[in-house]
Amino acid sequence: MEAITISKVFKRYTLDEFIAYLQTFVGQVRFNEVHVHGTWKPTIANFRERPGDYYMHSMYRAHLQRGFTDIAQHATIDPDGYIWDGRPLLVPPASATGYNDSDDDRVHPFMFEMIGNFDKGVEKLDGAQLETAVGLTRAIVSLFGSRIVFHREMNPLKTCPGSGVDKDTFVALVNAAIKPPATAKPVISAEDANKIIKFLSAGYSTTSDAEARAEFNRLANELRKASGQKLQ
Ligand SMILES: [Zn+2]
Structure with a gap:
């Protein structure tokens, strides 16, 4: 063979x-x-x-x-x-x-x-x-x-x-x-970003769809990046 x-x-x-x-x-x-x-x-x-x-x-x-x-x-x-x-x-x-x-x-x-x-x-x-x-x-x-x-x-x-x-x-x-370089100014404040993330997480908890949840995570991280915060 x-x-x-x-x-x-x-x-x-x-x-x-x-x-x-x-x-x-x-x-x-x-x-x-x-x-x-x-x-x-x-x-x-x-x-x-x-x-x-x-x-x-x-x-x-x-x-x-x-x-x-x-x-x-x-x-x-x-x-x-x-x-x-x-x-x-x-x-x-x-x-x-x-x-x-x-x-x-x-x-x-x-x-x-x-x-x-x-x-x-x-x-x-x-x-x-x-x-x-x-x-x-x-x-x-x-x-x-x-x-x-x-x-x-x-x-x-x-x-x-x-x-x-x-x-x-x-x-x-x-x-x-x-993390953006120290000289770069965050586009939005961490406080505002976290408020928006709160709204996002309300949507997150209404769905168990993996794709939708991954999208919520991605958007939350975009906000964290824009406000100079650590990603999760
Ligand atoms: Zn392994």
């Missing part, structure tokens, strides 16, 4: 290139959440031995063997801070059972992996890789109003993205990057 070769081409982007690519999806899909993962295996050391797309293909094959239709994640951040594409962005990810929003209503999480074992005392998420992770998360939150979720919040048996990655610190970095 002939072996079936299933292959996929993985494209490598810089953060800026990937953000430009993401922007073309605004209006086509709503990422209600951004799911943050670390691969655990491959490790950064593995990647250093076999750089390039070797581990993209190895993860792809492993995920197909688990019965997934494609690689699980939409994007993978390598230790040099490059982003590799993955599953098409219009398709829900295989992020965590029960959290993938896998109907095809074009509202689902964006899932990314960071190559490395980020458990305490093993490898470190830092430098270009951390910068890209923060920048990518910031772009998704800004463009789609997504909520940031670590894998371990959906599956307490996991440490993913790694016990060495503190969520509050990570979110603070994302927010710091979003």
Whole structure:
């Protein structure tokens, strides 16, 4: 019997290139959440031995063997801070059972992996890789109003993205990057913005529609941005 070769081409982007690519999806899909993962295996050391797309293909094959239709994640951040594409962005990810929003209503999480074992005392998420992770998360939150979720919040048996990655610190970095420069004057006062957000949340609580709720979140965050407040 002939072996079936299933292959996929993985494209490598810089953060800026990937953000430009993401922007073309605004209006086509709503990422209600951004799911943050670390691969655990491959490790950064593995990647250093076999750089390039070797581990993209190895993860792809492993995920197909688990019965997934494609690689699980939409994007993978390598230790040099490059982003590799993955599953098409219009398709829900295989992020965590029960959290993938896998109907095809074009509202689902964006899932990314960071190559490395980020458990305490093993490898470190830092430098270009951390910068890209923060920048990518910031772009998704800004463009789609997504909520940031670590894998371990959906599956307490996991440490993913790694016990060495503190969520509050990570979110603070994302927010710091979003914060307008100190010289920029807020467009509206925080007080007024919060009043409008109160009105929005009244609407939010009248619907359980995921798309409508994601839109409320996005609008509330737009107001927070315009008034120089932290995103939620
Ligand atoms: Zn994970």
